[in-house]
Amino acid sequence: MAISKANGGWLVDIQPAGRGGKRFRKTLKTQAEAKAHEAWLKSQVTQSAEWLPKKKDLRKLSELIDLWYEHHGIGLSSGRDTNQRLLAMAAAMGNPIASSFSASMFAEYRTRRIEAGISANNMNREHSYLRSVFNELERLGYWKAENPLAKLRQFKIQQTELSYLTHEQIATLLAELQTAQNPHVNLITQVCLCTGARWSEAEELRTSQVRDGQIQFANTKSGKVRSVPISDELQSALNDHYKSHGTGARIFGYAYSAFRDGLDRAGIELPDGQLTHALRHSFASHFMMNGGNILVLQRILGHASLTMTMRYAHLAPEHLQEAKHLNPLVFRQAA
Structure with missing residues (x-):
């Protein structure tokens, strides 16, 4: 019973919000x-939601991922790919209840x-990726737990x-690419070597990005636009290439496979994950070896943090x- 006779008076023993609610x-x-x-x-239960037992959060992990994509991921340049990867992760873990x-x-x-x-x-x-999903949903108010x-x-x-x-490897590679059937691969490679661009950034160049002696890279990994000066010769080569091989606003077609084949013919072996x-890396390395400034290199490469660029400082x-x-031996010899 909610009320019973007890030593010294009457005992009220009640869960006004029912099973799962707080006991008084x-x-x-x-x-x-x-x-x-x-x-x-009992009146407090009807007047204040704080007295009600917390409802169990039965949302699946995939539902949180969908929320993240709808309210945040959809605005990221790689949002769709990241969303698919997150959903695959959730499925591989059995898509548990998020709570x-x-x-x-x-x-x-x-x-x-x-x-x-x-x-x-x-x-x-x-x-x-998955940790960021919870962080972002917490900021948006869709996740209350830790x-x-x-x-x-x-x-x-x-x-x-x-x-x-090396200089010798670059010369050998460009010579091989010059003979490739793909008409784009040689000049894309030159753009990367002259500007430090990622392969995708160079491969997807549009005519509007090449002007006034510089290339303006958009849709970058960091999401920021950066401009890199280029020589008159390279700008002329890009303009001529577009007239001969351009499609729509794009200067180049796809050439990744042709680059990989060219590396093989040139006999150049690279570590896994460092193909294009x-x-x-070659641009950044030669830039520093030739006396370039590390802060300038950071801006050229578009690194958000100088820590990334410091890999080339040595x-x-x-x-x-x-x-x-x-060192101490120099001082000993001097003495």
């Missing part, structure tokens, strides 16, 4: 006081993926050396040269 227990001196207190507790999703669930999924041959770097990327992946550590990745092409990106001629003159 209080002993009062008289039965009348106990009944009045019981009535007051029961935990770091241990993702850790188990991650272990299975690593055992299947997926790289740690890719798993860190998936971790970041981010289940907030405290899960990513894998520590051993940095690999960024491969760049080696051209961007190639500068003066990098850490003090080590030759300031």
